[in-house]
Amino acid sequence: MTTNNHSNGEASDRAIVSRRIIAAPRDLVFQAFSDPVQLARWFGPNGFTNTFHGFDLRPGGVWRFTMHGSDGADYQNENRFTEVLPPERIVYQHMQPMHSFSMTMTFAEQGGKTELTWYMLFESAAEVTKLKSFISEANEQNFDRLETHLAASNQKQKPMTTNNASTPDTSDREIVISRVFDASRELVWRAMSEPRHVVNWWGPRGFSTTTKRMDFRVGGVWEHTMHGPDGANYPNKSVFKEIVLHERIVYSHGGGRENGPGTSFVATWTFEDAGPGKTKLTIRQVFGTSSARDFTAKEFGAIEGGKQTLARLAEYLPKMAESSASQ
Numbered sequence: 001m002t003t004n005n006h007s008n009g010e011a012s013d014r015a016i017v018s019r020r021i022i023a024a025p026r027d028l029v030f031q032a033f034s035d036p037v038q039l040a041r042w043f044g045p046n047g048f049t050n051t052f053h054g055f056d057l058r059p060g061g062v063w064r065f066t067m068h069g070s071d072g073a074d075y076q077n078e079n080r081f082t083e084v085l086p087p088e089r090i091v092y093q094h095m096q097p098m099h100s101f102s103m104t105m106t107f108a109e110q111g112g113k114t115e116l117t118w119y120m121l122f123e124s125a126a127e128v129t130k131l132k133s134f135i136s137e138a139n140e141q142n143f144d145r146l147e148t149h150l151a152a153s154n155q156k157q158k159p160m161t162t163n164n165a166s167t168p169d170t171s172d173r174e175i176v177i178s179r180v181f182d183a184s185r186e187l188v189w190r191a192m193s194e195p196r197h198v199v200n201w202w203g204p205r206g207f208s209t210t211t212k213r214m215d216f217r218v219g220g221v222w223e224h225t226m227h228g229p230d231g232a233n234y235p236n237k238s239v240f241k242e243i244v245l246h247e248r249i250v251y252s253h254g255g256g257r258e259n260g261p262g263t264s265f266v267a268t269w270t271f272e273d274a275g276p277g278k279t280k281l282t283i284r285q286v287f288g289t290s291s292a293r294d295f296t297a298k299e300f301g302a303i304e305g306g307k308q309t310l311a312r313l314a315e316y317l318p319k320m321a322e323s324s325a326s327q
Contacts, residue, residue: 018139030087031288058262204305
């Protein structure tokens with residue numbers, strides 16, 4: 001289905017908008033785009049194949065690829081990402097010499113399905129008039145290929161876990177780290193939820209953090225930059241998806257090394273009583289694919305870095321307790 005309307009009401013005479021309800025959860029639809037291995041399999045109209053030369057999914061990152069037409073023609077493409085908000089929104093500037101446009105992809109929950117919208121904003125209404133018929137049909141074919149890819153991927157998924165038939169087994173694409181702290185759940189919760197405390201322990205040893213904003217509420221954004229001991233910077237942006245006081249925090253995360261590779265995942269933090277005055281904190285990060293998990297573990301040292309981060313939290317909590325007692 002295509003339409004000329006956009007929820008933001010932006011320059012509709014210069015826009016081509018395509019929408020479809022995809023029969024798959026939003027996280028899986030987002031992963032089909034954010035994982036370059038998957039994306040290369042379905043992106044483009046019928047009969048096209050792709051060769052990717054680079055895919056850096058982060059603001060400022062570049063996606064370069066060649067589309068190979070069924071007639072043997074090659075089409076060079078270059079896109080620059082300007083906004084990445086997993087699993088809700090991706091914006092990029094398409095910089096092909098023939099046609100330049102801004103693409104906004106949105107992924108909206110629809111009761112276990114996903115409303116996928118592609119909003120393409122061109123430089124002139126005349127260009128839209130010239131290209132609309134071709135691009136609208138190409139987008140519909142692209143959506144068809146995406147649905148076929150997702151259906152095939154679903155057939156290859158592992159069986160559902162026995163304790164909850166509606167929850168897929170994601171163990172092959174997870175990183176899970178936990179630690180028991182000598183502190184109450186309320187204190188550990190405050191250490192994670194209050195920006196003035198987070199900056200004192202966040203990150204592996206040798207790292208420091210600059211927080212741009214941390215709006216701790218469902219839908220709120222947490223934007224910060226981690227500074228490595230080697231001088232490298234790591235911009236990060238997360239969106240809080242679920243907050244259950246003293247029990248659970250869920251957020252989608254995107255980030256990476258400045259002018260380098262990036263990663264994205266959904267993180268769930270759970271806070272459990274572990275005896276008098278003790279709290280067990282578990283961090284579960286779910287990636288789009290097992291290869292994305294393995295890349296993050298190797299490229300960013302995510303497992304050891306996570307353990308060091310929790311060790312720094314353990315060292316900071318007594319200082320928090322002492323400060324609270326003196327007030």
